[in-house]
Amino acid sequence: xxxxxxxxxxxxxxxxxxxxxxxxxxxxxxxxxxxxxxxxxxxxxxxxxxxxxxxxxxxxxxxxxxxxxxxxxxxxxxxxxxxxxxxxxxxxxxxxxxxxxxxxxxxxxxxxxxxxxxxxxxxxxxxxxxxxxxxxxxxxxxxxxxxxxxxxxxxxxxxxxxxxxxxxxxxxxxxxxxxxxxxxxxxxxxxxxxxxxxxxxxxxxxxxxxxxxxxxxxxxxxxxxxxxxxxxxxxxxxxxxxxxxxxxxxxxxxxxxxxxxxxxxxxxxxxxxxxxxxxxxxxxxxxxxxx
Numbered sequence: 001x002x003x004x005x006x007x008x009x010x011x012x013x014x015x016x017x018x019x020x021x022x023x024x025x026x027x028x029x030x031x032x033x034x035x036x037x038x039x040x041x042x043x044x045x046x047x048x049x050x051x052x053x054x055x056x057x058x059x060x061x062x063x064x065x066x067x068x069x070x071x072x073x074x075x076x077x078x079x080x081x082x083x084x085x086x087x088x089x090x091x092x093x094x095x096x097x098x099x100x101x102x103x104x105x106x107x108x109x110x111x112x113x114x115x116x117x118x119x120x121x122x123x124x125x126x127x128x129x130x131x132x133x134x135x136x137x138x139x140x141x142x143x144x145x146x147x148x149x150x151x152x153x154x155x156x157x158x159x160x161x162x163x164x165x166x167x168x169x170x171x172x173x174x175x176x177x178x179x180x181x182x183x184x185x186x187x188x189x190x191x192x193x194x195x196x197x198x199x200x201x202x203x204x205x206x207x208x209x210x211x212x213x214x215x216x217x218x219x220x221x222x223x224x225x226x227x228x229x230x231x232x233x234x235x236x237x238x239x240x241x242x243x244x245x246x247x248x249x250x251x252x253x254x255x256x257x258x259x260x261x262x263x264x265x266x267x268x269x270x271x272x273x274x275x276x277x278x279x280x281x282x283x284x285x286x287x288x289x290x291x
Contacts, residue, residue, distance in 0.1 A: 003091065004088055004091060004092075007084075007087045007088060007090075007091045008084035008085070008087060008088055009084065010087075011083045011084045011086070011087035012080065012081075012083055012084040014083070015079060015080045015083035016080050019034065019076050019079075019080060022034040022035065023035075030190050031190055033075065033190075033193065034076065036194055036197070037071065037072075037075060037197060040194065040197050040198050040201055041071070041156060041157065041201065044156040044198075044201040044202060044205050044207075045155075045156055045157075047205070047207055048155060048156060048205050048206045048207055051207055051208075052206050052207070053206050053207055053208040053221065053262045054154075054206055054262050054263065057153055057155075057206055061153040061154075061155045061206070062152055062153040063151065063152070063153070063158075063161075064155065064157060066161070066277075066278060067151070067155070067157035067158050067160070067161045068157050069278065070157070070160055070161040070162070070278070071157055071159075071160040071161075073164075073278075074160050074162060074164060074167065075160065078164045078167060079167075082164075082167065082168075086171065104179065104180065104181070104182045105180050105181075106119065106180065106181050106182055107182040108120065108181050108182050108184070108186060109182060109184065113186060113187070113188060116186040116188075117186050117188060117189070117191055117192055119181065120181060120185065120186050120189060120192055121192045121195070121196075121244070122245070123177050123180065123181060124174055124177050124178075124192070125196075125242075125243055125244045125245045125248075126177075126245075126248060127173050127174055127176070127177040128170060128173075128174070128243040129241055129242055129243055129245070129248045129249075130173070131169060131170050131173050132241045132243065133238070133241050133254075134169075135166070135169065136237045136238035136241070137237055137238075141169065143284070143285040144163040144165040144166060144169075144285040145162070145163065145166065146163075146268065146271075146274060146284070146285070147161065147162055147163040147281045147282070147284070147285075148161055148162040148163070148166075149228060149266075149267060149268050149271075150267065150268075150271055150274050150281065151204075151228060151266055151267070152266050152267055152271075153266070154204055154205070154206060154221075154225060154228065154266060155204065155205060155206050156201040156202070156204055156205040156206075157204075158204040159197075159200040159201050159203065159204040160200075163281070163282055163285060164282060165285060195244070196243070196244050199218065199219060199243075199244045200243070200244070202220070202221060203219050203220060203221055203223075203224040204221070204224065205221055206221075207221055208221060208222060208260070208262060209221055209222070210222050210223075210260075215246060216246060216247060216250055217245060217246060217247050218244065218245060218246060219240075219242040219243065219244055219245060219246045220246070222257060222260045222262070223240050223242070223246055223249075223255070223257055224240060224242075225262060225264065225266075226239055226240050226256055226257055226258070226264070227239060227240040227241065228266045228267070229264050229265070229266065230264070230265040230266055230267045230268065230269070230271075231264075231265065233256055236254075236256075238254075239254055239255065239256035240254065240255060240256060240257075241254055
């Protein structure tokens, strides 16, 4: 028991110290996710201001500041809180003989770095696409995912407005993906991290970008806006589930882009009763529905 307690405390304190050092710029710039997130956010927000798709939308759109808080809460505050629990799971699995290489299919360490990063990016994106579908398909998971779909005006910061329970759902499957890839992340995995943040910010931004022919590979604001549409095609529980890549939606026939005006209602049926504040939203999924 002492081993578990020590592992929990060390992981919690270590994550807290690393975050503080990041704020103070005492870590290598390429691993400074705190200021990296701010830089990417300011860049995409500036582009939103200069080249707005929906010109009637305010620069400080509806829920702008709350979405900004969600960004830092999910990426840093919650990461600190949950780090100890993830470490406990790692120690437990090691104790029962399950290592990070138990499910390895590929050994990325044996191939050139550029291919390590490409495979790492593609595999993890597929895992997230699959998890995203589950969040829409099953009522228990959708209760938490509603937070992300409560956005009524789209902007870059909406990218990271999501319930903290989504981290709990995504993490095990992403870890599974890493295990399949030999049980480790490439040395330059920070490139994948910043690329995914940038694409996610653009996907939620008030900018009309489709990437031309590359739209069949990379997700984009026009495609992702319809993922947030209030009215969905009949017989579906969602469309355009892609995170960074759109190709999964084209391959598995879940793509849907009827037009590109950008002027559609966002949200979900019954969202007028959904809590408007942060605390109400992050506790909503745990409430028992009234009959």
